[in-house]
Structures are given as structure tokens and as C-alpha cells.
Amino acid sequence: MAHPDMMAGPGARPPSARRGARLGRQLRGVAGVLLSLALTLLGLLLVTFIIGRVMPIDPVLKVVGERATQAQYDAARLAMGLDQPLWRQFLTYAGQVLHGDFGRSISTGHAVTEDLRRVFPATVELATLGTLIGVCAGVPLGVIAAARRGRWIDQIARVVALIGYSMPIFWLGLMGLLLFYGILGWIGGPGRQGIIYDGMVPEVTGMILIDSLLSGDWGAFRDTFSHIILPASLLGYFSLAYISRMTRSFMLEQLSAEYITTARVKGLSERRVIWGHAFRNILVPLVTVIALSFASLLEGSVLTEIVFSWPGLGQYITKALLAGDMNAVLGGTVLIGTCFVVLNIASDILYRLLDPRAA
Amino acid sequence: MFQSSIRALMLASVVAFAPAAFAATPADTLVVAGQIDDIISMDPAQSFELSGQDVIKNLYDRLVDFDPVDLNAGIKPSLAESWEVSPDGKTITLTMREGIKFQSGNPVRAEDAAWSLQRAVKLNLSPAFILNQFGFTAENVDQQVGFDGNKVILKLDQPYAQSYVLNSLASEVASVVDKETVLSHAEGEDQGNKWLSTNSAGSGPFTLAAWRPNEAVQFAGNADYWQGAPAMKRVIVRNVQESSAQRLLLEQGDIDVARNLTPTDIEALSNSDKLVVGNEPRGRILYMGLNQKDPILSNPAVVQAMRYLIDYKGIEGSFLKGQFKIHQNFLPEGYLGASDENPWTYDVEKARKLLADAGVRSGTIKTTVRDMAEYSNVMQTLQASMAQVGLTLEIQQVTGAQSLDAYRARRVPIYIGEWGPDYADPNTNASTFAYNPNNADDAKLSQLAWRNAWAVPDDMNKATIAATLEGDTDKRKQMYLDIQQQYRDIAPIIPLFQRIERDGMQKNVHNWTAGGSVTSAMYGKVTKE
Numbered sequence: 001m002a003h004p005d006m007m008a009g010p011g012a013r014p015p016s017a018r019r020g021a022r023l024g025r026q027l028r029g030v031a032g033v034l035l036s037l038a039l040t041l042l043g044l045l046l047v048t049f050i051i052g053r054v055m056p057i058d059p060v061l062k063v064v065g066e067r068a069t070q071a072q073y074d075a076a077r078l079a080m081g082l083d084q085p086l087w088r089q090f091l092t093y094a095g096q097v098l099h100g101d102f103g104r105s106i107s108t109g110h111a112v113t114e115d116l117r118r119v120f121p122a123t124v125e126l127a128t129l130g131t132l133i134g135v136c137a138g139v140p141l142g143v144i145a146a147a148r149r150g151r152w153i154d155q156i157a158r159v160v161a162l163i164g165y166s167m168p169i170f171w172l173g174l175m176g177l178l179l180f181y182g183i184l185g186w187i188g189g190p191g192r193q194g195i196i197y198d199g200m201v202p203e204v205t206g207m208i209l210i211d212s213l214l215s216g217d218w219g220a221f222r223d224t225f226s227h228i229i230l231p232a233s234l235l236g237y238f239s240l241a242y243i244s245r246m247t248r249s250f251m252l253e254q255l256s257a258e259y260i261t262t263a264r265v266k267g268l269s270e271r272r273v274i275w276g277h278a279f280r281n282i283l284v285p286l287v288t289v290i291a292l293s294f295a296s297l298l299e300g301s302v303l304t305e306i307v308f309s310w311p312g313l314g315q316y317i318t319k320a321l322l323a324g325d326m327n328a329v330l331g332g333t334v335l336i337g338t339c340f341v342v343l344n345i346a347s348d349i350l351y352r353l354l355d356p357r358a359a
Numbered sequence: 360m361f362q363s364s365i366r367a368l369m370l371a372s373v374v375a376f377a378p379a380a381f382a383a384t385p386a387d388t389l390v391v392a393g394q395i396d397d398i399i400s401m402d403p404a405q406s407f408e409l410s411g412q413d414v415i416k417n418l419y420d421r422l423v424d425f426d427p428v429d430l431n432a433g434i435k436p437s438l439a440e441s442w443e444v445s446p447d448g449k450t451i452t453l454t455m456r457e458g459i460k461f462q463s464g465n466p467v468r469a470e471d472a473a474w475s476l477q478r479a480v481k482l483n484l485s486p487a488f489i490l491n492q493f494g495f496t497a498e499n500v501d502q503q504v505g506f507d508g509n510k511v512i513l514k515l516d517q518p519y520a521q522s523y524v525l526n527s528l529a530s531e532v533a534s535v536v537d538k539e540t541v542l543s544h545a546e547g548e549d550q551g552n553k554w555l556s557t558n559s560a561g562s563g564p565f566t567l568a569a570w571r572p573n574e575a576v577q578f579a580g581n582a583d584y585w586q587g588a589p590a591m592k593r594v595i596v597r598n599v600q601e602s603s604a605q606r607l608l609l610e611q612g613d614i615d616v617a618r619n620l621t622p623t624d625i626e627a628l629s630n631s632d633k634l635v636v637g638n639e640p641r642g643r644i645l646y647m648g649l650n651q652k653d654p655i656l657s658n659p660a661v662v663q664a665m666r667y668l669i670d671y672k673g674i675e676g677s678f679l680k681g682q683f684k685i686h687q688n689f690l691p692e693g694y695l696g697a698s699d700e701n702p703w704t705y706d707v708e709k710a711r712k713l714l715a716d717a718g719v720r721s722g723t724i725k726t727t728v729r730d731m732a733e734y735s736n737v738m739q740t741l742q743a744s745m746a747q748v749g750l751t752l753e754i755q756q757v758t759g760a761q762s763l764d765a766y767r768a769r770r771v772p773i774y775i776g777e778w779g780p781d782y783a784d785p786n787t788n789a790s791t792f793a794y795n796p797n798n799a800d801d802a803k804l805s806q807l808a809w810r811n812a813w814a815v816p817d818d819m820n821k822a823t824i825a826a827t828l829e830g831d832t833d834k835r836k837q838m839y840l841d842i843q844q845q846y847r848d849i850a851p852i853i854p855l856f857q858r859i860e861r862d863g864m865q866k867n868v869h870n871w872t873a874g875g876s877v878t879s880a881m882y883g884k885v886t887k888e
């Protein structure tokens with residue numbers, strides 16, 4: 001996972017402080033961002049493409065199947081353009097991508113863009129809810145743990161985080177299903193929806209929670225929520241572990257700073273010292289941590305998706321990779337790469353809002 | 360989006376937490392959980408994956424077909440109500456049933472049936488070889504397959520056994536598609552292949568309501584079906600990868616049938632009074648291929664010994680329990696000419712003696728195995744028993760695609776894997792296990808015999824061909840029994856087990872079939888009460 005700081009810095013201000021129209025500078029800034037975005041994506045495309053082509057998996061076999069004769073095999077290889085030199089294959093591919101055409105997936109038979117439009121909202125829905133849960137629980141936990149350093153609440157937070165880090169999510173998911181779905185019957189089972197509501201909600205965003213709200217179908221909403229709550233909580237727990245530990249260490253660093261001592265000497269209440277001074281100062285790095293955690297949920301929740309039969313992006317890319325389905329892998333990678341870049345830009349904008357010095 | 364989610368979360372926390380009761384699926388809906396992530400196309404001329412065949416079986420009719428409630432009865436009339444063979448045995452004329460309509464409303468004509476076969480041959484995709492066996496090629500198929508009024512006429516290049524031709528016509532690639540509808544969606548020279556990959560144009564008991572890859576296939580019952588509207592108005596097949604998840608869904612009543620349960624889960628289910636567990640032998644054969652390019656494995660004594668180094672009973676009773684049964688012949692139970700003779704047992708002493716007599720005392724073989732529990736477990740028990748006779752087996756786990764790649768290049772010394780029949784005729788397995796017309800490296804054949812570099816003896820090659828031409832079905836059956844007897848004595852590709860499908864079901868589900876050993880799942884006659 002690339003750290004946003006390591007990526008081409010769209011947020012870096014133009015080095016020239018030379019006088020000029022403010023508008024010009026801003027335009028150049030925008031152009032710089034766009035240029036670095038384009039370069040990043042092009043690089044990503046090239047690297048993924050090359051990895052895909054040198055991988056020891058033969059995509060033709062996936063198309064023609066185990067029984068194919070050599071003639072059928074050769075015909076399919078020709079049709080897929082795999083007889084062309086690598087550079088020409090890449091140019092053809094890049095040209096198509098520029099026109100928004102990621103080709104056809106050989107493992108689903110659908111256009112890759114169509115596939116992504118279906119699987120990505122499922123993942124976004126899950127990752128967003130998961131991150132929300134992680135933030136709402138993780139940040140306060142981290143702050144409290146830092147404020148009560150070494151006390152029992154700190155120890156509990158540590159254990160909670162440690163379990164979140166180390167428990168295999170696969171196992172937790174199955175146990176959760178067994179308990180809440182199998183025994184207690186509080187929640188829905190694997191899948192995004194119950195059978196009765198399957199395909200009943202008109203699709204707008206592809207995120208069924210939101211779509212069911214938009215259509216005012218409360219039954220469908222309730223059903224969808226009862227299916228998403230457990231996987232989202234598990235992902236939330238996973239990101240809580242990370243967020244709370246990072247929050248704690250950021251806070252500890254601030255709390256030992258001189259300005260905090262000053263604030264305390266001035267007689268500010270502990271509450272204001274912690275939330276008004278120290279916490280405000282960790283917002284910038286915290287935003288990075290949350291963005292990173294969100295991005296990792298977008299790409300990395302394969303196991304959760306499998307346990308909960310969640311037809312999301314992680315499963316899609318993994319399956320495509322194993323089948324040598326490079327169009328699907330490339331499309332998915334570009335999408336995730338774009339998410340990283342966009343999240344990077346978004347957190348950059350948030351920095352500026354949160355920290356006047358960065359503006 | 361962020362805000363909506365927060366709002367959603369707040370609203371939902373108020374309404375969501377009420378205990379759900381045991382929910383049964385609606386009475387006119389069949390819900391199946393399975394692993395359906397292998398489907399890449401729904402065009403009958405292209406689809407060749409197990410789950411894809413299950414779909415096509417229900418969307419289309421064929422000229423002849425199996426009866427889902429009586430598979431053992433064999434081939435029955437379907438869109439064709441009768442057929443006759445010319446005296447020279449080279450022309451088959453099938454008469455179409457009158458008054459049947461496609462789901463589009465178009466009439467099902469002999470023209471559609473002939474065109475469907477021509478189309479599959481011309482597209483020449485994975486399953487086309489099933490039709491090409493009868494001498495059809497893209498160039499000649501317009502002459503060889505034709506129609507006259509309500510008759511479909513097939514001209515074969517040899518006087519093939521009638522059973523062989525009809526069995527092949529019952530396979531999914533021979534499905535009858537709606538010519539007018541498909542052609543109206545054709546792009547360039549694709550004969551509607553792109554469109555039909557994600558749509559349906561058949562006359563079957565169901566229409567395709569939706570297909571979301573890796574997620575679900577939904578069918579809607581065809582109310583005007585010529586054999587009577589199916590009792591199930593809706594069939595939903597959901598992709599659920601995990602056995603334990605399938606089991607939970609079944610126990611909670613959210614699904615009617617679970618198709619991929621592990622032995623542990625099956626055992627747990629068999630105590631339930633709401634559920635039943637089926638037991639259906641399927642066509643797939645788990646076998647061990649011994650590559651004859653390997654200096655050790657090409658020794659006939661080693662091939663002999665290896666047959667006694669598989670712990671058949673132990674494996675059948677432990678990690679393959681309820682999923683496979685011992686079966687040491689290449690024709691699966693349920694096929695014409697299938698044999699139930701299983702002569703080999705686990706006998707390390709015998710293997711040791713066979714090897715000692717041939718002067719083999721030690722050796723090392725490096726092989727690969729696909730990363731599926733069934734195969735790698737069999738390979739590991741083999742490793743243990745080979746070690747007892749002084750043979751070292753080094754195993755490397757690889758993905759399915761890598762494994763197939765190496766196998767096609769004849770680079771797997773010991774291959775553990777499955778072979779599934781392609782159509783309901785014994786030739787489908789005989790022609791791959793017991794037939795290899797050219798053992799040269801550059802022949803690049805797809806026969807298992809070729810992949811294991813086994814030069815099948817000339818008389819066996821000839822017998823396999825002769826069996827496709829024998830018009831008398833009883834004689835034909837005996838020919839396959841004879842071939843298998845000879846095969847058991849000499850072949851280095853050793854059938855070990857036959858697949859059994861044990862589906863967990865709600866008690867109220869009747870007439871469910873996964874297709875037995877000869878065909879695919881059929882939902883048309885399923886009822887719930």
C-alpha cells in the first residue's frame with residue numbers, strides 16, 4: 001500500500017514564488033495536480049500491464065477451456081491480440097483506456113467497466129460504513145487511552161486493538177455469523193440482501209442502503225442494513241485497531257509538548273487541554289491515517305467479502321488475477337489507484353482547512 | 360455520500376435490531392446456494408463451465424433430452440418428437456414437434472434447430488468439438504446439417520451409433536436458439552455471440568431474469584412452457600463460496616438447496632429434522648496421471664505398484680467422505696458400459712514386492728498439485744505411502760491456471776485431478792483416457808492420454824473408434840466393458856474415485872436433480888409443498 005506522502009505530491013505548492021497573477025498560480029497548481037495525476041495513473045497502468053503480461057498464467061486457457069484443440073487455442077490467442085509485441089499491446093490498451101474502454105473481462109464475460117460499476121459500490125458501501133465505525137469508536141478510544149496513559153482504560157484499549165490486529169478476520173466473520181445470524185437471528189446472513197428484496201430496489205448509486213432510502217423502501221433498507229452491519233462492524237473493528245493506536249501515539253506526542261504544559265499552567269480545564277488544544281493539533285496526521293485506512297478497506301477486504309458472499313472489488317480483482325484476466329485486473333487497479341490519488345487530494349484539501357499554515 | 364451514510368446509520372440503528380424468525384423462502388421460489396463464479400458466458404455455443412451448463416440446461420430445450428425425474432431412462436424426445444436413421448446409417452432425420460414457441464413468441468422451427476447446430480460449429484468455441492465429432496466443419500456444416508419443412512437432417516461422415524449421436528445432441532452445445540432474435544443482435548460476424556453471452560433466447564422452462572457475475576443468476580418461470588409451466592416462478596442461484604455460510608443459510612431457511620457442503624457440514628445437517636441430504640453420483644472422475652516421460656514412472660512395474668499405494672478406503676472414509684466414492688474405471692456409474700469392478704486395494708507390501716522384482720529401490724519425483732484441498736490431500740497421502748517403498752515425492756502447490764498450463768505442456772509427472780464427461784456418451788471418456796492417435800510432443804492434443812505422454816496401444820485406439828460405430832447398443836456396451844478391462848491392466852492414468860454430490864435441502868423440496876452423472880441441474884420439475 002503506497003503511503004500518500006510518497007506519491008507524487010499534488011498538494012505541493014508550485015516552487016516559484018515569483019510574482020504573478022494569483023489566478024495564473026492557481027491554474028498552474030491545478031494543471032500540476034492534473035499532470036501528476038495523469039503521470040501516476042499512466043505509471044500504474046504500465047507497471048500493472050507488464051506484471052500482468054509476464055505472469056506465468058495463460059489467459060487464453062481461461063477463454064478456451066481445458067479441452068480446446070491447438071487450433072482453437074491459436075485462434076483465441078490471435079483474437080486477444082496476444083501475438084503482438086508487448087509495446088504494441090500496451091499502446092492499443094492505453095488507447096482504449098483513454099476512451100474509457102477497459103475491454104472485456106474473460107472471467108465474467110462482461111465489459112470491465114460494467115463489472116466495476118457493479119462491484120465497486122458494494123465495496124464502497126461496506127468500506128465507508130466500516131471506516132465510520134472505526135473512526136467513531138477508534139478516535140475517542142485513542143484519545144482517552146493517551147489521556148489516561150498507563151491506567152486501566154489504556155490497557156483495555158491496548159488489548160482491544162491487539163485483538164483487532166491479530167484475529168483472523170475470516171474466523172471472526174464466521175463466528176459472528178454463527179452467533180448473530182445462526183443462533184440469535186438478529187441479523188441477515190451472507191449476501192447483500194435477503195432473497196425477497198433481491199433486485200427489487202431500483203438502482204441509482206449501486207449502494208443498496210442509499211438506493212433503498214432514495215426509493216423510500218423501508219423494508220429493503222432494514223433488510224440491507226441487517227446484512228451489512230456485521231461485515232461493516234468487523235472491518236470497522238479492524239480499522240478501529242489501527243486508528244486508535246495511531247491516535248494514541250499522536251496524542252501522547254502532543255501532550256508532552258511545551259504548549260500543553262503552558263496551557264495547563266494557565267489553568268485550562270483538562271478537557272479543553274485535550275480536545276481544544278492537543279486533539280486539534282493531531283487532526284492533520286489523523287486525517288491521513290483515516291484516509292489510508294479507508295483506502296485499505298477499499299482494496300483489501302477480500303476475506304471479509306468471501307465469508308459474507310459480498311460481491312465486491314477485492315474478490316473481483318483477486319479472482320481475475322488468478323484467472324489471468326488482465327483486463328479486469330488492470331481496470332480494478334486503475335480504479336483503486338484513482339481512489340488513492342483522489343483520497344490523497346481530498347486529505348490535502350482537508351489539511352488546508354484544518355491547518356491554516358498549510359493554506 | 361458521507362452525510363447520507365451517517366443519516367442511514369442513525370435511522371437504521373433504530374429499526375434494525377429486532378430478532379428475525381426462521382424465514383422460509385416463498386413457496387413458488389427456489390433458492391440455491393452454490394459456487395457459480397466460473398460462468399463466463401451464457402451462449403450455448405460457448406459455455407463450457409459446470410455452472411454455466413446448469414444455467415443453459417434450464418433456459419433452452421434440445422432436440423432430445425433427459426427427463427429430470429428419470430435420468431436412468433436415458434435420451435427422450437424433446438423438441439424433436441421422433442427420428443429415423445437411413446439404411447446406410449449416415450443420415451439422421453428428426454421430426455420437430457409442432458406448436459412450440461420460443462420465449463420471444465417466435466415459433467420453434469426445424470430451421471432454428473439446424474441453424475443452432477450450424478452456428479455452434481461455425482463459431483468453433485470450446486464445446487464445438489462435441490458436434491464436430493460427426494464430421495461437421497465450419498466449411499461443410501451448411502451442407503451436412505439442414506432442414507426440410509419440419510424435419511432436421513443430419514448427414515454424418517461415418518455410420519455412427521445412433522446412441523452416440525443422440526447422446527451428443529442432448530448436450531448443452533446442441534441447445535436450440537431462436538434464430539431471428541439472436542440474429543437481430545448480431546455484431547459483425549459474431550452470430551450474436553456477444554449478445555447471447557449475457558442474454559437468453561430459448562424455449563426452455565425458464566428465462567434469464569438477471570445475471571450478476573460472482574453474485575447471482577435469477578431465472579423466471581416460462582408460464583407458456585410446452586411441457587407445462589414450472590412450479591417455481593422464480594429460481595435464484597446465489598454464489599456462496601463458503602460451505603459453512605451455505606450451511607447457515609440453509610439452517611436459517613434462507614435458501615432451499617446448498618450445493619457445496621463439506622463432509623463436516625453434511626454430517627451436522629443429517630441430524631436435522633427440517634433438512635435432508637441428497638446423494639447423487641456425478642460424472643466426474645478423480646484420477647492419477649503418471650507421466651510416461653518420467654524415467655521412473657514409465658516403468659510398467661512402477662505403474663502397477665502405484666495402483667496399490669493409494670489408500671482408497673482411508674481416503675473415501677476421511678477427507679473425501681461424502682464427496683467421492685471409490686471407482687477404478689474411466690466410465691462413471693450411470694454411463695452405458697460402466698463397470699463396477701474395483702480390483703485395487705491399499706497394499707504397501709504388494710507394491711514393494713512389485714518394485715523389488717523390477718529392481719526399483721529408490722527414486723525422487725518432483726511434481727505439482729493444484730491448490731485444492733481434495734487434490735493436495737490425496738497427493739500427500741500418496742507421498743506418505745510412496746515413502747514407505749523408498750520413493751520420494753516432492754510436491755509443489757500451484758494455482759489452477761498454472762497447473763493446467765503445465766499439464767497441457769506434459770510437464771506434470773504425477774497429476775491428481777478430475778475429469779468431467781463432456782456429453783452423455785461413453786465415448787466422451789473413452790476418447791480421452793483410452794485414445795491417443797499421436798503421442799508426439801508437437802501434436803499438442805487435449806486427450807488425457809496425450810497429456811500424460813501415454814502411447815495408447817494400437818488395438819485399444821482401434822477399439823475406441825470401433826465402439827462409436829457399433830449400431831447394436833448391447834454390443835456397444837460390451838465393447839466398452841472390454842476396453843476398460845484391458846485399460847485396468849496397462850493404463851498409467853488411473854481412475855480412483857467418482858464424484859458424489861451431496862446437496863443439503865429443505866424437506867419440502869421435491870424432484871431436485873443436479874443432473875446425475877449424465878447431465879446438468881434441471882429446475883423445471885422441482886416442487887415445494
